[in-house]
Amino acid sequence: MSEKLKLAFVDPRVLVKNSxxxxxxxxxxxxxxxxxxxxxxHIRPILVRxxxxxxxxxxxxxHRTELSIDLGMETVPVMNLGRISDEAAKRALMIDNSRYGxxxxxxxxxxxxxxxxxxxxxxxxAMDVDQLTALLGAAEVPxxxxxxxxxxxxxxxxxxxxxxxxxxxxxxxxxxxxKVPVEDAEFIKDTIDGVIKAQGIEDxxxxxxxxxxxxxLCRNYRGESDPASRDPIDEIDMSDDAFLRELGLExxxx
Numbered sequence: 001m002s003e004k005l006k007l008a009f010v011d012p013r014v015l016v017k018n019s020x021x022x023x024x025x026x027x028x029x030x031x032x033x034x035x036x037x038x039x040x041x042h043i044r045p046i047l048v049r050x051x052x053x054x055x056x057x058x059x060x061x062x063h064r065t066e067l068s069i070d071l072g073m074e075t076v077p078v079m080n081l082g083r084i085s086d087e088a089a090k091r092a093l094m095i096d097n098s099r100y101g102x103x104x105x106x107x108x109x110x111x112x113x114x115x116x117x118x119x120x121x122x123x124x125x126a127m128d129v130d131q132l133t134a135l136l137g138a139a140e141v142p143x144x145x146x147x148x149x150x151x152x153x154x155x156x157x158x159x160x161x162x163x164x165x166x167x168x169x170x171x172x173x174x175x176x177x178x179k180v181p182v183e184d185a186e187f188i189k190d191t192i193d194g195v196i197k198a199q200g201i202e203d204x205x206x207x208x209x210x211x212x213x214x215x216x217l218c219r220n221y222r223g224e225s226d227p228a229s230r231d232p233i234d235e236i237d238m239s240d241d242a243f244l245r246e247l248g249l250e251x252x253x254x
Contacts, residue, residue, distance in 0.1 A: 009076065012075070012076045015048060015076075018089070025063050027182045028179070029126065046076055047060035047081065049082065049084050176211075
C-alpha cells in the first residue's frame with residue numbers, strides 16, 4: 001500500500017463519504033475543529049481511496065472535509081491510498097484514528113506552555129480549560145536538583161531558627177462550566193464582550209473577565225448592586241433596546 005501513496009490537492013466537494021465511519025462529533029468538538037482549521041489550516045491530509053469509477057472516497061477526515069466546504073476552501077490536501085479493498089480501507093481508518101505511545105506530562109506541559117495559555121489552547125484542542133490548566137501546571141513540578149537544594153537549605157537552618165509556616169494561596173475564583181446552543185454561542189460571546197467593554201472590566205485572565213461580566217449581568221437581572229443581597233425581586237427586561245445598546249450590541253427589528 002505504501003508504494004501507491006499519492007499526495008494531491010483536490011476540491012473537497014468531489015470527495016465521497018464512506019458508509020462505515022464510526023467517528024461522531026459533538027457541536028463543541030466541531031467548533032474546536034473549525035477553529036483549528038481557521039487558525040492552522042490542514043496539518044495532515046485527508047485519507048482517501050480511489051473507487052472503481054474513479055471517484056475518491058474518504059477513509060479518514062470526513063469532518064474536516066465538511067468543515068472545509070463550509071469554510072469555503074477551494075482545495076484540501078489528500079493522501080490517496082489507491083484502489084484498495086473495503087477491509088484494507090477500514091484497517092487504514094482505524095490506524096489513522098489510533099495514537100500509539102503516551103505523553104510525558106512534564107514535557108507535554110512545557111510544549112503547551114510555549115504555544116499558548118489554557119484559554120487559547122482550549123479554542124482548538126480536544127481538551128477543556130480545566131484539563132489544560134491542570135496539564136500546564138505539570139511544568140511547575142520541581143526537578144531533583146531543586147528538591148536536593150531545598151533539603152540543603154533545611155539542613156542549614158539552626159536549631160535556634162524558627163522554620164517558617166507554609167502559607168496557602170487564598171482561592172478567589174471558582175471555575176464554572178456551561179453549554180449553550182451552537183446557534184446562540186456568538187450572541188452570548190458578543191454580549192459578554194460588550195459588558196466587558198462597557199463596564200471597563202480589566203484582568204489578565206480572560207476567563208475572569210468573562211466571569212465578572214456574567215456576574216454583572218446576573219446582578220442586573222436580580223436588580224442587585226450588593227453581591228451579599230440575594231433576595232428575589234422583579235426581573236428586568238433583558239431584551240430592552242436601551243439595555244442592548246449599553247452593551248454595544250446592534251438593535252434591529254425582526
